[in-house]
Amino acid sequence: MSILAASSTTATFVAPHVEFGKLSPMLIAFGTATLGILVEAFAPRKQRYGIQVGLALVGIAASFAAVLALAGTTASVVAQGSVAVDGTTLFLQGTILVISFVAFLVIAERKTDQNQDAFAAQGASVPGSAAERETTRRGWQTTEVYPLLMFSVGGMLLFPAANDLLTMFVALEALSLPLYLVCGLARHRRLLSQEAALKYFLLGAFSSAFFLYGAAMLYGYAGSVNLAVIAQHVAHPTAGSTLLYTGVALLGMGLLFKVGAAPFHMWTPDVYQGAPTPVTGFMAAATKIAAFGALVRVLDVGLGVNSAENVWRPVMQAVAIITMIVGGVLALTQRDIKRMLAYSAILNAGYLLIGVTSTTAQARAAVLFYLPVYGVAIIGAFAVVTLVRDAGGEATDLSRWAGLGRRAPIPAALLAVFLLAFAGIPFTSIFIGKFAIFQAALAAGSPDLVIVAVLASALAAFFYLRVVVVMFFSDPLPQGPTIAHPSIAVKTALAVAAFATVALGVAPSLLLHLANNSAGILAK
Amino acid sequence: MGNTGHGETFLFWVGSIISILGALGLIFSKKIVHAALCLCTVMLCLAFFYMAQGAVFLGVVQIVVYTGAVMMLFLFVLMLIGIESQDSLVETIRGQRWLAVPFVLAFGFVLIGVYAHANLPEFVGTDAANAKGGGNVQSLALLLFSRYFWAFEVSSAVLITSATGAMVLTHRERTVPRKSQREISIERFERWGKGEKVSLTGLPNPGVYAQHNAVDTPALLPDGSPSEASVNATLRGRDTVRGFRPLPLPGARRNGAAVASRGDAGNEEVSQ
Numbered sequence: 001m002s003i004l005a006a007s008s009t010t011a012t013f014v015a016p017h018v019e020f021g022k023l024s025p026m027l028i029a030f031g032t033a034t035l036g037i038l039v040e041a042f043a044p045r046k047q048r049y050g051i052q053v054g055l056a057l058v059g060i061a062a063s064f065a066a067v068l069a070l071a072g073t074t075a076s077v078v079a080q081g082s083v084a085v086d087g088t089t090l091f092l093q094g095t096i097l098v099i100s101f102v103a104f105l106v107i108a109e110r111k112t113d114q115n116q117d118a119f120a121a122q123g124a125s126v127p128g129s130a131a132e133r134e135t136t137r138r139g140w141q142t143t144e145v146y147p148l149l150m151f152s153v154g155g156m157l158l159f160p161a162a163n164d165l166l167t168m169f170v171a172l173e174a175l176s177l178p179l180y181l182v183c184g185l186a187r188h189r190r191l192l193s194q195e196a197a198l199k200y201f202l203l204g205a206f207s208s209a210f211f212l213y214g215a216a217m218l219y220g221y222a223g224s225v226n227l228a229v230i231a232q233h234v235a236h237p238t239a240g241s242t243l244l245y246t247g248v249a250l251l252g253m254g255l256l257f258k259v260g261a262a263p264f265h266m267w268t269p270d271v272y273q274g275a276p277t278p279v280t281g282f283m284a285a286a287t288k289i290a291a292f293g294a295l296v297r298v299l300d301v302g303l304g305v306n307s308a309e310n311v312w313r314p315v316m317q318a319v320a321i322i323t324m325i326v327g328g329v330l331a332l333t334q335r336d337i338k339r340m341l342a343y344s345a346i347l348n349a350g351y352l353l354i355g356v357t358s359t360t361a362q363a364r365a366a367v368l369f370y371l372p373v374y375g376v377a378i379i380g381a382f383a384v385v386t387l388v389r390d391a392g393g394e395a396t397d398l399s400r401w402a403g404l405g406r407r408a409p410i411p412a413a414l415l416a417v418f419l420l421a422f423a424g425i426p427f428t429s430i431f432i433g434k435f436a437i438f439q440a441a442l443a444a445g446s447p448d449l450v451i452v453a454v455l456a457s458a459l460a461a462f463f464y465l466r467v468v469v470v471m472f473f474s475d476p477l478p479q480g481p482t483i484a485h486p487s488i489a490v491k492t493a494l495a496v497a498a499f500a501t502v503a504l505g506v507a508p509s510l511l512l513h514l515a516n517n518s519a520g521i522l523a524k
Numbered sequence: 525m526g527n528t529g530h531g532e533t534f535l536f537w538v539g540s541i542i543s544i545l546g547a548l549g550l551i552f553s554k555k556i557v558h559a560a561l562c563l564c565t566v567m568l569c570l571a572f573f574y575m576a577q578g579a580v581f582l583g584v585v586q587i588v589v590y591t592g593a594v595m596m597l598f599l600f601v602l603m604l605i606g607i608e609s610q611d612s613l614v615e616t617i618r619g620q621r622w623l624a625v626p627f628v629l630a631f632g633f634v635l636i637g638v639y640a641h642a643n644l645p646e647f648v649g650t651d652a653a654n655a656k657g658g659g660n661v662q663s664l665a666l667l668l669f670s671r672y673f674w675a676f677e678v679s680s681a682v683l684i685t686s687a688t689g690a691m692v693l694t695h696r697e698r699t700v701p702r703k704s705q706r707e708i709s710i711e712r713f714e715r716w717g718k719g720e721k722v723s724l725t726g727l728p729n730p731g732v733y734a735q736h737n738a739v740d741t742p743a744l745l746p747d748g749s750p751s752e753a754s755v756n757a758t759l760r761g762r763d764t765v766r767g768f769r770p771l772p773l774p775g776a777r778r779n780g781a782a783v784a785s786r787g788d789a790g791n792e793e794v795s796q
Binding site: 015080125138144148155173242243245 | 638695
């Protein structure tokens with residue numbers, strides 16, 4: 001075989017040009033995470049918590065500053081065609097960083113649970129063992145979660161920016177792997193948490209395999225994994241489209257799994273329930289933003305040609321309808337607040353899919369507006385859940401929440417604000433978001449989707465309001481859960497979330513304007 | 525399409541049959557070691573395919589890294605856990621497996637149908653791509669360190685995550701320093717001095733017979749009865765102590781019944 005013989009005509013290697021400036025948000029996030037690993041190795045145990053939290057918050061802020069510095073630069077494809085830095089990318093990256101900052105404030109909370117954070121004292125000790133009691137007594141903490149979550153943030157920054165399927169896959173793994181780990185590290189109800197982590201890992205690996213299989217099919221079709229090249233081949237086909245359709249279907253499965261759309265939603269309730277609650281909030285918000293960003297890029301850049309759109313649009317519309325029905329109906333039957341919020345997350349993925357399938361710039365702007373307002377509200381809702389506590393951790397059963405509004409008016413009122421926003425009550429941010437998405441869908445000519453969405457919203461209003469009724473209009477339990485007094489950081493996070501939810505409902509124009517300006521620009 | 529040589533076609537048909545048999549064996553074999561070996565077969569077949577298609581480096585990596593390193597590590601882990609340990613085959617959701625069958629078949633038929641009708645683009649092969657960099661390895665290196673350098677860099681994040689994650693999930697730091705043999709001995713005498721019932725000489729070893737010499741085999745006391753203290757308390761708690769059946773000796777009165785496997789823990793300390 002000629003290839004085995006080393007040839008003398010070796011091509012000269014030209015070092016690639018690296019646009020450090022345009023890659024800086026991701027570089028800062030990954031760099032912070034790596035520094036965190038070094039801190040874990042060299043800092044004494046007592047100081048690790050403080051250093052890690054500070055480092056992570058500074059890293060996120062620095063990365064956000066880098067995004068702000070890049071705002072307004074011309075859209076371009078950097079890193080040899082791997083990363084597209086454009087309006088949509090920067091908007092989503094900024095959103096992910098703001099959401100992460102708020103989420104980290106809640107994740108780092110120690111005041112609500114006797115000076116312990118939400119993570120197991122030592123992940124390796126057997127639940128209920130003497131080693132677990134001893135490490136807890138000594139106040140050990142798994143501070144590795146902060147660098148791990150920073151790696152996840154880095155992956156999320158890359159996921160919506162990835163301009164070829166290979167980079168997108170690596171980003172998918174970089175964002176998922178830390179989440180699988182952190183899901184299994186809850187301090188209370190550890191077996192449930194470990195089960196959630198295993199389920200998430202196995203199903204996630206399975207969906208990654210589908211993604212890869214789809215990417216291979218598309219490579220077979222276009223001879224490249226680059227989205228722009230795939231788009232060229234779709235527009236000017238050189239071969240039959242069989243590989244294209246198979247590839248899109250398999251790739252779609254991988255992405256819809258991360259989005260949490262039915263019928264790939266099975267992991268959502270179990271994982272949301274088992275994971276440490278602050279991490280659930282982070283996952284529900286930030287992962288969804290990154291995954292929708294990637295979905296928009298694949299569909300609009302790679303497959304945004306009419307001939308392809310006509311094929312995938314009906315399928316995605318069907319997925320959107322099934323997602324809304326499954327999310328809405330199953331949320332009705334839940335007795336656990338975390339599971340209810342999980343099904344509500346599925347329902348919201350359905351609304352967002354309506355926006356994605358419409359593929360107009362208007363719809364894309366609506367999706368870009370919806371993602372941050374939904375993300376902030378869901379982090380706030382899960383933050384309130386962390387405050388309502390029993391002896392064994394959080395009291396998540398809805399029956400335990402009876403009369404909470406009389407005993408703890410402020411947390412209950414905050415949760416009510418978030419739930420009313422989810423229900424789409426006017427003068428809340430999510431109402432505006434829904435309105436924008438429905439309007440875009442009508443303009444794009446799919447009234448059937450809007451009808452289903454409005455019906456699902458009416459159904460959803462029932463189970464959101466049921467929680468409000470339970471909290472405010474039923475008698476408190478004699479031995480109800482205690483309400484923890486959070487630290488100033490969590491108070492700030494809750495205040496920011498509630499303020500954003502109301503303020504963006506009353507005066508949404510600033511964010512709408514920003515979303516509109518960002519949505520039109522997609523680097524190809 | 526189809527400028528593959530006859531040799532390659534022949535290799536493909538032979539290899540594909542072997543690898544599909546291996547894959548089926550992986551799923552259906554009851555013993556986990558057989559499953560692991562079947563997986564090795566599949567991986568080796570894949571390596572042959574890669575090499576036949578001109579991806580020599582990939583083929584070598586497939587053998588050295590996957591079949592060689594990863595699978596052997598996997599087998600080591602199996603041996604540590606216990607080669608005979610089996611997964612529970614009880615379905616938690618009843619009928620799930622049978623429900624999966626039609627879906628799997630349907631998915632398979634869809635894929636086969638799709639490929640049967642596929643109008644595939646012209647088959648290119650790897651020769652041109654290999655020639656570009658002056659060899660398979662060189663071309664791969666050129667791609668990896670220039671076109672895909674960013675994905676290559678980010679995969680380091682994935683690697684750091686997995687290393688850290690493995691430590692977080694499995695590494696147990698000692699909360700107290702390990703006791704030396706001297707300290708254990710002193711402690712034992714102190715407890716004995718307080719009137720506790722401890723064995724000063726240390727506990728007896730498990731039994732060693734022609735039939736068994738594992739840790740779950742009790743040693744025999746001079747009167748022929750098994751010694752509870754010779755078997756680890758955990759094994760006794762799990763009821764997995766092996767029964768002992770004395771060999772029938774010529775002329776000896778056969779006392780028949782196997783020694784009851786259920787141990788009565790008594791109040792002897794067996795922890796050290």
